[in-house]
Amino acid sequence: MSAWYEEAVFYHIYPLGLLGAPRANEGGEAVHRMRELIPWIGHIKELNCTAVYIGPLFESSTHGYDTIGYKKVDRRLGDNDDFRQFVAACHEQGIKVVVDGVFNHTGRDFFAFQDIRQNRENSQYRYWYRDLNFGGNTPYNDGFYYAAWRGCYELANLNLDNEEVRGYLYEVIHDWIAEFDIDGIRLDCADCLNFDFMKEMRRRTAAEKADFWLMGEVIHGDYSRWANPETLHSVTNYELHKGLYSGHNDHNYFEIAHTIRREFDQNGGIYRNTKLYSFVDNHDVDRLASKLTVKENLNPVYTLLYTLPGIPSIYYGSEWGVEGKKEGGNDDPLRPRLDLEEMKKNAPVGGLEAWIRTLGRMKKENPALSYGTYKELALTNRQYAFARMMDDKAVLIAVNNDEQEAEISVPVPVTASFGVDAVLGEQVSLENGVWKVHLAANGSAVLCVG
Structure with missing residues (x-):
């Protein structure tokens, strides 16, 4: 039996933004904003998503990644009981829950860092941070130096070579599983983490929960070093994220096809046996609707997200084409407050949300979209077709980034005289092993054969 994450479709929530929490944590009583997420579970299920990635969740000073405490839900969101209820409600609907694990660094208000500020050389935590040097200094003028993530000194790098630090973080993860029953962790800044730390985490979490999933945030490099x-x-x-929008903006499907050949081709693709986490936007990059020069290309981009090899993820609000661009170093425009009822009320009938729902249904109904091998079938700058093949069946996908309609002929890689349109459910005749497909402007088509 395959693990749940092999065929998952994720819904990604940045809760501090979605729930309109204040930018700064001023202390005080918990405000139970997280309870507003319960109605979102029904929406997530309607989209045919099967998992939620939510985070950061735990007590922090501002944006969630400057951790104050790993064992307590951020008071701006609620309390531990609120999150426990959210996970239970997701599980009742068959939806798995993955949280952010921010283990590369802490905020300056974290107890160990505060102890160092107070006790300096006498602190029992003086070896918990990387490159701590009482002969140096930082812009905060603490009278000591420490390594920080990308020179952002509000984020002090933990020393993951230290056995006490690792032991503390393993205890945190155990507590998350025991208390909340989470199903996985997305590791923030995984490309900065100690490999032995991640390997031991894999061993420990698998022992606690056999199908526990670990996914890392990695920007550049050979992904197989981590996955x-x-x-x-x-x-x-x-790598695919970049191609999905620029391949449409530049009318260049060769960019996307080259990326997929390099990564997933059965005859030499370097990640062909790995399911990477696919996305078109998230809490750190501009929204897709703001990156596309032709908004109508939302249709083929999402078609590719769901049908190319990978585990697709939808970032909250993007199912309605919400826009958002970074303003210098300010990520707030990417992380807006949204009201579910208002968004659904204003969503156009038959619009992007409906298409994403349809794509989720297709993925659920066609195991080849999760497990099938990839085969390129047709390629020009503006049209692209490929198959996901499994046993004697195939799902054929064709996309068009042109503002004009297009007719293309796609060779069918399995023997058949007809296929079924995956959107309409109608039978489509094949002529001499060829699918003659009409593509709408900035449109796509999916055919099931066999």
Whole structure:
């Protein structure tokens, strides 16, 4: 039996933004905003998503990644009981829950860092941070130096070579599984983490929950260094993310096809046995609707997200074409407050949300879209067709990034005289092993054969 994450479709929530929490954590009583997420579970299920990635969740000073405490839900969101209820409600609907694990660094208000500020050389935590040097200094003028993530000194790098630090974080993860019953962790800044730390995490979490999933945020590099049988199950596919929008903006399907050949081709694709985490936008990059020069290309981009090899993820609000661009170093426009009832009320009938729902249904109904091998069938700058093949069946996908309609002939890689349109359910005749497909402007088509 395959693990749940092999065929998952994720819904990604940045809760501090979605729920309109204040930018700064001023302390005080918990505000139970997280309870507003319960109605979103029904929406997530309607989209045919099967998992939620939510985070950051735990107590922090501002944006969630400057951790104050790993064992307590951020008071701006609610309390531990609120999150426990959210996970239980998701599980009742058959939806798995994955949280952010921010283990590369802490905020300056974390107890160990505060102890160092107070006790300096006498602190029992003086070896918990990387490159701590009481002969140096930082812009905060603490009278000591420490390594920080990308020179952002509000984020102090933990020393993951230290056995006490690792032991503390393993205890945190155990507590998350025991208390909340989470199903996985997305590792923030996985490309900065100690490999032995991640391997031991894999061993420990698998012992606690056999199908526990670990996914790492990795921007550049050889993804197989992180995603392999010993370390993590998956990593973020930033290489494909870039191609999905620029391949449409530049009318250049060769860029996307080249990326897929390099990554997933059965005859030499370097990640052909790995399911990478696919996305078109997230809490760190501009929204897809703001990146596309032709908004109508939302249709073929999402078609590719769901049908190319990978584990697709939808970032909250993007199912309605919500826009958002970084403003310098300010990520707030990417992380807006949204009201579910208002968004659904204003969504056009038959619009992007409906198409994403349809794509989710297709993926659920066609195991080849999760497990099938990839085969390129036709390619020009503006049209692209490929198959996902499994046993004697195939799902054929064709996309068009042109503002004009297009007719293309696609060779069918299995023997058949007809196929079924995956959207309409209608039978389509094949002529001499060829699918003659009419593509709408900036449109796509999916055919099931066999």
